[in-house]
Amino acid sequence: MATRLEGSKWIWKDGDFIAWEDATLHLLSTAVQFGTSMFEGIRCYNGPSGPAIFRLDSHLERLIHSCKIYRMVPAHSTETLTQACKDLVSRNELGDCYIRPMVLRGYGSAGLDPAASPIETYVAAWNWGTYLGEEALEEGVDVCVSSWNRPAPNTFPVQAKAAGHYNNAQLVKMEALVNGYAEAIVLGPSGIVSEGSGQNLFLVRRGVLICPALEGTALRGITRDAILTLAGDAGLEVCLESVAREDLYTADELFFTGTASEVTPIRSVDRIPVGKGKAGPITLELQRSFLAIAKGEAEDPHGWLTPVN
Ligand SMILES: Cc1ncc(COP(=O)(O)O)c(C=O)c1O
Known part of the structure; x- marks a missing residue:
């Protein structure tokens, strides 16, 4: 609903x-x-x-x-x-x-x-709760690869968060839901993995955190940047690269990042289980450190929080 x-x-x-x-x-x-x-x-x-x-x-x-x-x-x-x-x-x-x-x-x-x-x-x-459902943060979500693509560079400027661009995102989201998935991963016009309908994406391969390069088709997410920073703090090896569709099927771990989605594990893509088919350890550790800072439960070493009062 x-x-x-x-x-x-x-x-x-x-x-x-x-x-x-x-x-x-x-x-x-x-x-x-x-x-x-x-x-x-x-x-x-x-x-x-x-x-x-x-x-x-x-x-x-x-x-x-x-x-x-x-x-x-x-x-x-x-x-x-x-x-x-x-x-x-x-x-x-x-x-x-x-x-x-x-x-x-x-x-x-x-x-x-x-x-x-x-x-x-x-x-x-x-007031707005978890975007992809209460249990999504722990158990992960099932996603598909969308039949829609992200706009090509130099068509809609994807670094602008402009309402009109989100008609593309709505097509992606509606198709995923109609087909029984919580979300979709969208490819850019050249077939390279871009992002979710309103989330960036990360992969883990043999202990290395892979962050798809923006390629002019994905938003430079602020949560993405926070996760890259936290991965650096944790001493994780991080690699920015072009990601092919098949890399999604063979990744050890996959997760979305976004303001609404926070850090949401992905447990399957096109019904192919990701790793063991549940949230992976690196995903959960990054999610834990992200939420601890955001919720004010841990030190805020990067000055990310602005107190309201
Ligand atoms: C298309 C798209 N990609 C990625 C994101 C994630 O960005 P952020 O982490 O800044 O919320 C969003 C959300 O704003 C988005 O709309």
Whole structure:
């Protein structure tokens, strides 16, 4: 069953807090007509010292970069957006939650030149549990290789998190679910492994952590970067390389990383078991160290947490 969004009370809009129900757009806004909305997905964890936002700086930097790619000049500074995220969580009395900043083109232009459509900035936040199901983090998920590909480089700029790009991701996700899988791994246009519908991917082969190179088709994920850092801290051998579809079937371990999915083991691909068909030891160790820092249960040596209060 699809999870329905559980609303909260307030949404930040261009410096003001407005009621959740009042955060509406005109039907003919450019964001609705053409998907021109740059967004982020950020998690806030309710740790022992209160709620703290994970890698807020990196997410806001990527949001500003998405805007730059789409020639949108953001109306607010990073400092303002940082404060908006923190204030929003506390005003909504949220603990563990998901934060969604959006910079979009509103109502004005009729056609494809969006210049007459004002740039509007919103931040929403709501309670959201595990993305791929409660048991997925421990037991892993069954995935397929999608029949859809990621867009070719220099078509949709994949380093921009733009709403319109996620029609491709929805095709991938819906096909996987209809066929009885939790998720899908998507190949790039040349047939090389790219990423999941909204996750990056890692493999483990003979004790080496393999991270698929971005190849201009995968998002430079912030969780991916965190896992590369934690793997370095743990002294793991790490290799960035091109990954072929068949490498997925013969990997010892496979896992997804993403803000929503956190670190989710993959136990089969196209019904072929990955390794022993359950979460592997390197996956579980990286997941443990990642979640311990994110949840404020371990030291934060890289300064990844921004306390809300
Ligand atoms: C297409 C895609 N790939 C990967 C990711 C993972 O990125 P991050 O770890 O920054 O959430 C996301 C989520 O934002 C995504 O949408």
